[in-house]
Amino acid sequence: xxxxxxxxxxARKDLLMEWRGRQTITATGMVALLMILLLGFVLGSEPxxxxxxxxxxxxxxxxVGIPRITQSEVEQQAxxxxxxxxxxxxxxxxxxxxxxxxMLSALLVALLLLLGVLFSVDxxxxxxxxxxxxxLGIVGLSAIGTLLAxxxxxxxxxxxxxxxxxxxxxxxxVLGGVRLTETILxxxxxxxxxxxxxxxDLVYLLVCPILFEVVMxxx
Amino acid sequence: MKAQTALGAAxxxxxxxxxxxxxxxSPPDAFQGEYVRIMYAHVPNAGVAYxxxxxxxxxxxxxxxxxxxxxxxxxxxxxxxxxxxxxxxLVTGSIWGRPVWGTWWTWDARLVTTxxxxxxxxxxxxxxxxxxxxxxxxxxxxxIAIIGFLDVPVIHYSVVWFRTLHQPASIAPGSLKIAPPMxxxxxxxxLAFTVLFAYLLRxxxxxxxxxxxxxx
Numbered sequence: 491x492x493x494x495x496x497x498x499x500x501a502r503k504d505l506l507m508e509w510r511g512r513q514t515i516t517a518t519g520m521v522a523l524l525m526i527l528l529l530g531f532v533l534g535s536e537p538x539x540x541x542x543x544x545x546x547x548x549x550x551x552x553x554v555g556i557p558r559i560t561q562s563e564v565e566q567q568a569x570x571x572x573x574x575x576x577x578x579x580x581x582x583x584x585x586x587x588x589x590x591x592x593m594l595s596a597l598l599v600a601l602l603l604l605l606g607v608l609f610s611v612d613x614x615x616x617x618x619x620x621x622x623x624x625x626l627g628i629v630g631l632s633a634i635g636t637l638l639a640x641x642x643x644x645x646x647x648x649x650x651x652x653x654x655x656x657x658x659x660x661x662x663x664v665l666g667g668v669r670l671t672e673t674i675l676x677x678x679x680x681x682x683x684x685x686x687x688x689x690x691d692l693v694y695l696l697v698c699p700i701l702f703e704v705v706m707x708x709x
Numbered sequence: 710m711k712a713q714t715a716l717g718a719a720x721x722x723x724x725x726x727x728x729x730x731x732x733x734x735s736p737p738d739a740f741q742g743e744y745v746r747i748m749y750a751h752v753p754n755a756g757v758a759y760x761x762x763x764x765x766x767x768x769x770x771x772x773x774x775x776x777x778x779x780x781x782x783x784x785x786x787x788x789x790x791x792x793x794x795x796x797x798x799l800v801t802g803s804i805w806g807r808p809v810w811g812t813w814w815t816w817d818a819r820l821v822t823t824x825x826x827x828x829x830x831x832x833x834x835x836x837x838x839x840x841x842x843x844x845x846x847x848x849x850x851x852x853i854a855i856i857g858f859l860d861v862p863v864i865h866y867s868v869v870w871f872r873t874l875h876q877p878a879s880i881a882p883g884s885l886k887i888a889p890p891m892x893x894x895x896x897x898x899x900l901a902f903t904v905l906f907a908y909l910l911r912x913x914x915x916x917x918x919x920x921x922x923x924x925x
């Protein structure tokens with residue numbers, strides 16, 4: 491069995507478990523919905539605020555959702571079994587990362603629809619670009635999030651640590667996402683910010699799998 | 710032990726000289742007046758903080774790679790000192806900003822980057838402290854230090870491009886925008902703080918080694 495298949499098997503397992511329980515996606519969806527409603531209400535729902543509200547909501551939803559992707563391994567004491575599977579632990583990273591990417595992308599689609607309704611922005615005409623930029627950001631969030639989810643496994647108070655670790659580290663993703671979403675809604679685009687997001691994604695896609703093995707090392 | 714004491718004595722002497730040159734010997738600034746003297750504490754704090762995080766990065770990489778505890782003792786010590794000096798840089802910068810810019814805080818790139826660094830490395834210390842086993846804590850803190858340091862340029866430029874009052878750096882290659890006596894005072898402060906940092910780092914590293922010895 492090669493690496494891609496092994497990673498796909500891990501992703502499939504994670505998504506299947508999520509599909510049966512739908513706990514993580516419900517919880518993250520509710521947090522994102524609450525953030526959008528709260529920010530829309532206190533700031534006012536002018537279309538110009540939509541981009542910032544979207545990315546803040548997505549950021550906080552990620553904070554809630556990311557520790558969940560390793561939670562089941564802890565609760566059912568399945569972590570050792572997962573680590574015993576033959577092959578490199580890097581494949582675990584890619585599998586878990588892919589599952590996280592798919593979950594956050596599903597959330598993004600729902601949030602864009604919600605934004606179109608609540609902030610009266612024209613999502614439909616730019617739907618391709620908005621999804622593209624959103625996914626570019628979600629790749630970065632997933633790359634770093636998968637590593638952090640594994641990192642907080644053996645730390646007390648992991649739900650409390652996640653915002654402190656993820657939000658500062660993923661700040662470029664949120665800033666880039668906000669500016670790019672703004673430019674897209676205004677009908678233009680910004681090569682500079684795409685470059686920032688691509689650079690962030692590449693750096694962490696290269697480094698995080700290696701560090702994931704360090705984190706998962708049972709010494 | 711003797712080298713340690715000598716380093717401490719050098720730090721005290723240099724700091725005393727730096728206090729004299731920066732508070733008395735150097736002239737007031739043409740625009741900022743006496744407020745410019747805050748610079749002699751602010752810039753060295755920030756400089757030492759970045760130095761500390763660079764040391765943390767290098768020793769963290771070495772620790773993850775070679776797994777020798779000595780690297781971790783240095784990484785732990787440099788992280789703690791880095792967080793301390795980053796905090797001091799933020800506070801002195803804020804005190805300097807109030808009279809000069811008219812505000813305690815502004816969303817300028819360097820300020821935001823420094824504040825974010827403060828949070829990331831505080832996170833690394835927290836993870837280490839809350840970890841269920843000291844060795845694992847060392848490994849996890851090293852991982853955060855590595856990804857945190859790689860993030861610095863990306864965070865910095867994304868904050869610059871997102872919203873850009875910080876005065877441009879006064880010492881850029883090729884052009885000098887600072888009067889020579891002030892430069893001397895600044896360089897002396899930088900040196901004094903660097904020696905102080907080296908002293909504290911040695912002391913803290915020794916303490917970390919002793920602590921590990923007690924726990925084993």
